[in-house]
Amino acid sequence: MSKNKIKLSPCPVCGSRPMMIEANRAGEIYCKIMCQSCGAAVPFMHSQEEAADAWNRRV
Ligand SMILES: [Zn+2]
Numbered sequence: 508m509s510k511n512k513i514k515l516s517p518c519p520v521c522g523s524r525p526m527m528i529e530a531n532r533a534g535e536i537y538c539k540i541m542c543q544s545c546g547a548a549v550p551f552m553h554s555q556e557e558a559a560d561a562w563n564r565r566v
């Protein structure tokens with residue numbers, strides 16, 4: 508099984524493509540989504556799915 512493809516909506520502010528940022532803190536992975544153009548972002552979440560979900564609901 509490959510990873511689910513995560514779909515990210517364009518930035519609600521400027522319409523640019525967001526990027527996924529992953530951080531590893533004390534062995535735990537945290538993800539957030541951030542717009543490369545305007546810096547709009549959602550807070551760090553515990554999984555890519557949660558981060559993507561939070562981002563996609565920002566619209
Ligand atoms: Zn933006």
